[in-house]
Amino acid sequence: MRFDIITIFPDFFAGPFDYGILKRARTTGLVQIETHDLRSFTHDRHRTVDDRPFGGGEGMVLKAQPIYEAMQSLNISPKISRDRSKETVILLSAQGQPFTQSVAHELSATERVVILCGRYEGVDERVNELFCDREISIGDYVLSGGELAAAVVLDAVMRLVPGVLGNEASSEFESFGAGDAAITSSVDVEGVPRSQHGAGGLLDYPHYTRPAEFRGAAVPDVLMGGDHAAVRKWRREQQLRKTLRNRPDLLEGAALSDWDRKVLERLRAEMLS
Numbered sequence: 226m227r228f229d230i231i232t233i234f235p236d237f238f239a240g241p242f243d244y245g246i247l248k249r250a251r252t253t254g255l256v257q258i259e260t261h262d263l264r265s266f267t268h269d270r271h272r273t274v275d276d277r278p279f280g281g282g283e284g285m286v287l288k289a290q291p292i293y294e295a296m297q298s299l300n301i302s303p304k305i306s307r308d309r310s311k312e313t314v315i316l317l318s319a320q321g322q323p324f325t326q327s328v329a330h331e332l333s334a335t336e337r338v339v340i341l342c343g344r345y346e347g348v349d350e351r352v353n354e355l356f357c358d359r360e361i362s363i364g365d366y367v368l369s370g371g372e373l374a375a376a377v378v379l380d381a382v383m384r385l386v387p388g389v390l391g392n393e394a395s396s397e398f399e400s401f402g403a404g405d406a407a408i409t410s411s412v413d414v415e416g417v418p419r420s421q422h423g424a425g426g427l428l429d430y431p432h433y434t435r436p437a438e439f440r441g442a443a444v445p446d447v448l449m450g451g452d453h454a455a456v457r458k459w460r461r462e463q464q465l466r467k468t469l470r471n472r473p474d475l476l477e478g479a480a481l482s483d484w485d486r487k488v489l490e491r492l493r494a495e496m497l498s
Protein backbone atom coordinates (compact mmCIF):
# COMPACT_ATOMS: atom_id res chain seq x y z
CA MET A 226 0.00 0.00 0.00
CA ARG A 227 1.23 3.47 -0.83
CA PHE A 228 0.51 6.79 0.88
CA ASP A 229 1.32 10.17 -0.69
CA ILE A 230 1.14 13.14 1.64
CA ILE A 231 0.94 16.67 0.24
CA THR A 232 2.04 19.18 2.85
CA ILE A 233 3.92 22.43 3.37
CA PHE A 234 5.83 20.72 6.21
CA PRO A 235 7.25 17.47 4.78
CA ASP A 236 9.85 17.23 7.58
CA PHE A 237 7.02 16.80 10.06
CA PHE A 238 6.75 13.17 8.94
CA ALA A 239 10.38 12.30 9.63
CA GLY A 240 9.49 11.03 13.11
CA PRO A 241 6.05 9.49 13.52
CA PHE A 242 6.60 6.42 11.33
CA ASP A 243 10.09 5.59 12.51
CA TYR A 244 9.02 3.49 15.48
CA GLY A 245 7.69 0.03 16.21
CA ILE A 246 5.42 -1.83 13.85
CA LEU A 247 4.99 1.17 11.55
CA LYS A 248 8.73 1.37 10.95
CA ARG A 249 8.83 -2.37 10.30
CA ALA A 250 5.93 -2.05 7.84
CA ARG A 251 7.94 0.53 5.89
CA THR A 252 11.27 -1.24 6.00
CA THR A 253 9.73 -4.54 4.91
CA GLY A 254 8.01 -2.75 2.02
CA LEU A 255 4.44 -3.57 3.09
CA VAL A 256 3.72 0.15 3.18
CA GLN A 257 5.35 3.01 1.32
CA ILE A 258 5.01 6.63 2.48
CA GLU A 259 6.03 9.54 0.25
CA THR A 260 5.81 13.18 1.31
CA HIS A 261 5.52 15.99 -1.23
CA ASP A 262 6.41 19.58 -0.45
CA LEU A 263 3.62 21.80 -1.76
CA ARG A 264 6.08 24.66 -2.15
CA SER A 265 7.92 22.70 -4.88
CA PHE A 266 4.90 23.31 -7.07
CA THR A 267 5.03 27.10 -6.88
CA HIS A 268 6.67 29.33 -9.47
CA ASP A 269 7.37 32.60 -7.66
CA ARG A 270 10.44 33.70 -5.74
CA HIS A 271 8.69 33.44 -2.37
CA ARG A 272 7.25 29.98 -3.11
CA THR A 273 3.80 31.26 -2.20
CA VAL A 274 1.19 28.61 -1.41
CA ASP A 275 -1.51 30.81 0.14
CA ASP A 276 -3.55 33.91 -0.59
CA ARG A 277 -6.24 36.08 0.95
CA PRO A 278 -9.85 34.77 0.98
CA PHE A 279 -12.33 36.12 -1.54
CA GLY A 280 -15.16 37.87 0.26
CA GLY A 281 -12.82 39.07 3.01
CA GLY A 282 -12.33 37.73 6.48
CA GLU A 283 -9.54 36.43 8.63
CA GLY A 284 -6.58 34.32 7.60
CA MET A 285 -5.20 32.87 4.41
CA VAL A 286 -6.25 30.03 2.13
CA LEU A 287 -4.10 27.40 0.38
CA LYS A 288 -4.19 28.16 -3.34
CA ALA A 289 -5.55 25.69 -5.88
CA GLN A 290 -2.72 25.96 -8.44
CA PRO A 291 0.18 24.36 -6.48
CA ILE A 292 -2.13 21.58 -5.27
CA TYR A 293 -3.31 20.96 -8.83
CA GLU A 294 0.30 20.63 -9.97
CA ALA A 295 1.17 18.38 -7.04
CA MET A 296 -1.73 16.09 -8.03
CA GLN A 297 -0.55 16.09 -11.65
CA SER A 298 2.97 15.13 -10.57
CA LEU A 299 1.46 12.16 -8.72
CA ASN A 300 -0.62 11.18 -11.77
CA ILE A 301 -3.81 11.88 -9.88
CA SER A 302 -6.55 12.95 -12.27
CA PRO A 303 -9.67 14.85 -11.28
CA LYS A 304 -12.13 12.45 -9.69
CA ILE A 305 -14.56 12.34 -12.63
CA SER A 306 -11.89 10.69 -14.80
CA ARG A 307 -10.13 8.52 -12.21
CA ASP A 308 -10.49 4.87 -11.19
CA ARG A 309 -11.47 5.62 -7.62
CA SER A 310 -11.53 1.98 -6.56
CA LYS A 311 -7.72 1.83 -6.57
CA GLU A 312 -6.79 5.26 -5.27
CA THR A 313 -8.47 7.58 -2.82
CA VAL A 314 -7.74 11.25 -2.31
CA ILE A 315 -8.43 12.58 1.16
CA LEU A 316 -8.71 16.16 2.30
CA LEU A 317 -8.11 16.53 6.01
CA SER A 318 -10.56 19.04 7.40
CA ALA A 319 -12.31 19.88 10.65
CA GLN A 320 -15.46 19.96 8.51
CA GLY A 321 -14.95 16.39 7.32
CA GLN A 322 -16.74 13.16 8.13
CA PRO A 323 -15.58 11.55 11.37
CA PHE A 324 -12.58 9.22 11.08
CA THR A 325 -13.49 5.89 12.64
CA GLN A 326 -12.08 2.36 12.73
CA SER A 327 -14.48 1.35 9.95
CA VAL A 328 -13.20 4.18 7.73
CA ALA A 329 -9.66 2.99 8.56
CA HIS A 330 -10.68 -0.53 7.45
CA GLU A 331 -12.08 0.78 4.16
CA LEU A 332 -8.92 2.76 3.46
CA SER A 333 -6.65 -0.18 4.29
CA ALA A 334 -8.21 -2.07 1.35
CA THR A 335 -7.13 0.68 -1.08
CA GLU A 336 -3.89 0.41 -3.06
CA ARG A 337 -3.02 4.07 -2.82
CA VAL A 338 -4.16 6.90 -0.54
CA VAL A 339 -3.27 10.52 -1.28
CA ILE A 340 -3.63 12.83 1.70
CA LEU A 341 -3.86 16.59 1.43
CA CYS A 342 -2.93 18.51 4.59
CA GLY A 343 -4.57 21.89 4.97
CA ARG A 344 -3.11 24.90 6.78
CA TYR A 345 -4.24 28.42 7.64
CA GLU A 346 -8.03 28.73 7.10
CA GLY A 347 -8.00 25.66 4.87
CA VAL A 348 -7.83 24.81 1.17
CA ASP A 349 -9.49 26.48 -1.83
CA GLU A 350 -12.79 24.55 -2.02
CA ARG A 351 -12.37 23.94 -5.77
CA VAL A 352 -9.53 21.52 -4.96
CA ASN A 353 -11.92 19.57 -2.77
CA GLU A 354 -14.58 19.49 -5.50
CA LEU A 355 -12.11 18.52 -8.24
CA PHE A 356 -9.90 15.91 -6.58
CA CYS A 357 -11.01 14.82 -3.13
CA ASP A 358 -13.01 11.62 -2.67
CA ARG A 359 -13.36 12.05 1.06
CA GLU A 360 -13.13 14.91 3.51
CA ILE A 361 -12.06 13.50 6.85
CA SER A 362 -11.96 14.95 10.36
CA ILE A 363 -10.15 13.22 13.20
CA GLY A 364 -12.38 14.82 15.84
CA ASP A 365 -14.50 17.76 16.83
CA TYR A 366 -11.67 20.20 17.48
CA VAL A 367 -9.53 22.44 15.30
CA LEU A 368 -5.85 21.67 14.71
CA SER A 369 -3.41 24.15 13.23
CA GLY A 370 -2.75 21.91 10.25
CA GLY A 371 -3.56 18.59 8.65
CA GLU A 372 -0.17 17.01 9.40
CA LEU A 373 -1.04 15.66 12.85
CA ALA A 374 -4.35 14.39 11.48
CA ALA A 375 -2.50 12.71 8.59
CA ALA A 376 -0.22 10.95 11.07
CA VAL A 377 -3.26 9.70 13.00
CA VAL A 378 -4.99 8.44 9.84
CA LEU A 379 -1.84 6.76 8.54
CA ASP A 380 -1.11 5.03 11.84
CA ALA A 381 -4.65 3.66 12.16
CA VAL A 382 -4.79 2.53 8.51
CA MET A 383 -1.28 1.08 8.27
CA ARG A 384 -1.75 -1.31 11.16
CA LEU A 385 -4.76 -2.80 9.38
CA VAL A 386 -2.80 -3.57 6.21
CA PRO A 387 -2.46 -7.37 6.04
CA GLY A 388 0.88 -8.49 7.45
CA VAL A 389 1.67 -5.29 9.38
CA LEU A 390 0.57 -6.62 12.78
CA GLY A 391 2.40 -9.76 13.83
CA ASN A 392 -0.82 -11.63 14.46
CA GLU A 393 -3.18 -11.14 11.51
CA ALA A 394 -6.19 -11.40 13.77
CA SER A 395 -5.07 -9.06 16.49
CA SER A 396 -6.79 -5.91 15.21
CA GLU A 397 -10.06 -7.85 15.45
CA PHE A 398 -9.50 -8.19 19.19
CA GLU A 399 -9.22 -4.49 19.93
CA SER A 400 -11.67 -1.75 20.72
CA PHE A 401 -13.88 -1.05 17.70
CA GLY A 402 -12.82 -4.37 16.15
CA ALA A 403 -15.16 -6.18 13.77
CA GLY A 404 -18.80 -5.75 14.79
CA ASP A 405 -18.71 -9.51 15.06
CA ALA A 406 -22.06 -10.99 14.07
CA ALA A 407 -20.70 -14.48 14.85
CA ILE A 408 -20.27 -13.49 18.47
CA THR A 409 -24.01 -13.68 19.16
CA SER A 410 -24.29 -17.15 17.66
CA SER A 411 -21.23 -18.39 19.53
CA VAL A 412 -22.12 -18.38 23.21
CA ASP A 413 -21.30 -20.88 25.94
CA VAL A 414 -23.86 -22.72 28.10
CA GLU A 415 -24.42 -19.64 30.21
CA GLY A 416 -24.82 -17.46 27.11
CA VAL A 417 -21.50 -15.64 27.53
CA PRO A 418 -20.00 -14.83 24.11
CA ARG A 419 -17.41 -17.52 23.45
CA SER A 420 -14.85 -15.30 21.83
CA GLN A 421 -12.48 -13.32 24.05
CA HIS A 422 -12.91 -10.34 21.83
CA GLY A 423 -11.97 -6.95 23.09
CA ALA A 424 -14.24 -6.05 20.24
CA GLY A 425 -17.59 -7.07 18.80
CA GLY A 426 -18.26 -3.34 18.60
CA LEU A 427 -17.44 -2.75 22.28
CA LEU A 428 -14.44 -1.16 23.95
CA ASP A 429 -11.57 -3.40 25.01
CA TYR A 430 -11.46 -4.88 28.52
CA PRO A 431 -8.77 -3.77 31.01
CA HIS A 432 -5.37 -5.46 30.85
CA TYR A 433 -2.91 -6.21 33.68
CA THR A 434 0.62 -7.54 33.86
CA ARG A 435 3.15 -8.42 36.58
CA PRO A 436 3.54 -7.69 39.45
CA ALA A 437 0.31 -9.14 40.84
CA GLU A 438 0.31 -6.38 43.45
CA PHE A 439 1.51 -2.86 42.71
CA ARG A 440 1.66 -0.33 45.56
CA GLY A 441 -1.21 -2.03 47.34
CA ALA A 442 -3.38 -2.47 44.24
CA ALA A 443 -3.99 -6.12 43.35
CA VAL A 444 -4.85 -7.65 40.00
CA PRO A 445 -8.46 -8.97 40.04
CA ASP A 446 -8.47 -12.50 41.53
CA VAL A 447 -10.33 -14.00 38.58
CA LEU A 448 -7.35 -13.33 36.28
CA MET A 449 -5.03 -15.24 38.59
CA GLY A 450 -7.23 -18.33 39.05
CA GLY A 451 -6.72 -20.12 35.73
CA ASP A 452 -10.48 -20.60 35.15
CA HIS A 453 -10.78 -19.62 31.49
CA ALA A 454 -14.57 -19.52 31.42
CA ALA A 455 -14.60 -17.20 34.44
CA VAL A 456 -11.95 -14.98 32.83
CA ARG A 457 -14.00 -14.74 29.64
CA LYS A 458 -17.11 -13.81 31.58
CA TRP A 459 -15.27 -11.21 33.66
CA ARG A 460 -13.65 -9.66 30.59
CA ARG A 461 -16.94 -9.47 28.74
CA GLU A 462 -18.57 -7.78 31.71
CA GLN A 463 -15.68 -5.30 31.88
CA GLN A 464 -16.13 -4.52 28.19
CA LEU A 465 -19.79 -3.84 28.76
CA ARG A 466 -19.08 -1.79 31.88
CA LYS A 467 -16.45 0.38 30.19
CA THR A 468 -18.54 0.91 27.06
CA LEU A 469 -21.59 1.83 29.13
CA ARG A 470 -19.56 4.28 31.20
CA ASN A 471 -17.39 5.88 28.48
CA ARG A 472 -19.15 5.33 25.15
CA PRO A 473 -22.80 4.33 25.60
CA ASP A 474 -23.44 5.32 21.97
CA LEU A 475 -21.45 2.25 20.83
CA LEU A 476 -23.90 -0.14 22.49
CA GLU A 477 -26.50 0.57 19.81
CA GLY A 478 -24.34 -0.96 17.06
CA ALA A 479 -22.73 -3.71 19.16
CA ALA A 480 -23.36 -7.43 18.69
CA LEU A 481 -24.97 -8.30 22.02
CA SER A 482 -26.10 -11.67 23.34
CA ASP A 483 -29.00 -12.15 25.78
CA TRP A 484 -26.40 -12.60 28.51
CA ASP A 485 -24.86 -9.23 27.57
CA ARG A 486 -28.25 -7.54 27.77
CA LYS A 487 -28.90 -8.92 31.25
CA VAL A 488 -25.48 -7.75 32.43
CA LEU A 489 -26.12 -4.31 30.96
CA GLU A 490 -29.44 -4.11 32.79
CA ARG A 491 -27.66 -4.88 36.07
CA LEU A 492 -24.86 -2.40 35.35
CA ARG A 493 -27.35 0.34 34.48
CA ALA A 494 -29.20 -0.31 37.74
CA GLU A 495 -25.87 -0.18 39.62
CA MET A 496 -25.04 3.15 38.00
CA LEU A 497 -28.37 4.62 39.06
CA SER A 498 -28.17 3.44 42.67
Ligand code: SAM
Nearest residue numbers: 317318319343346347362363367368370371374
Ligand atom coordinates in the same frame (compact mmCIF):
# COMPACT_ATOMS: atom_id res chain seq x y z
N1 SAM B 1 -11.07 27.20 9.12
C1 SAM B 1 -11.12 25.81 9.41
C2 SAM B 1 -12.38 25.48 10.16
O1 SAM B 1 -12.87 26.31 10.94
O2 SAM B 1 -12.91 24.35 9.98
C3 SAM B 1 -9.94 25.37 10.26
C4 SAM B 1 -8.67 25.31 9.51
S1 SAM B 1 -7.37 24.56 10.45
C5 SAM B 1 -6.74 25.93 11.34
C6 SAM B 1 -6.12 24.23 9.29
C7 SAM B 1 -6.10 22.83 8.74
O3 SAM B 1 -5.91 21.90 9.79
C8 SAM B 1 -7.33 22.35 8.02
O4 SAM B 1 -7.38 22.81 6.69
C9 SAM B 1 -7.20 20.85 8.12
O5 SAM B 1 -6.37 20.33 7.10
C10 SAM B 1 -6.49 20.68 9.45
N2 SAM B 1 -7.42 20.30 10.52
C11 SAM B 1 -7.84 21.08 11.54
N3 SAM B 1 -8.65 20.41 12.37
C12 SAM B 1 -8.76 19.17 11.86
C13 SAM B 1 -9.48 18.00 12.26
N4 SAM B 1 -10.25 18.00 13.35
N5 SAM B 1 -9.36 16.89 11.51
C14 SAM B 1 -8.59 16.88 10.40
N6 SAM B 1 -7.88 17.96 9.98
C15 SAM B 1 -7.97 19.08 10.69
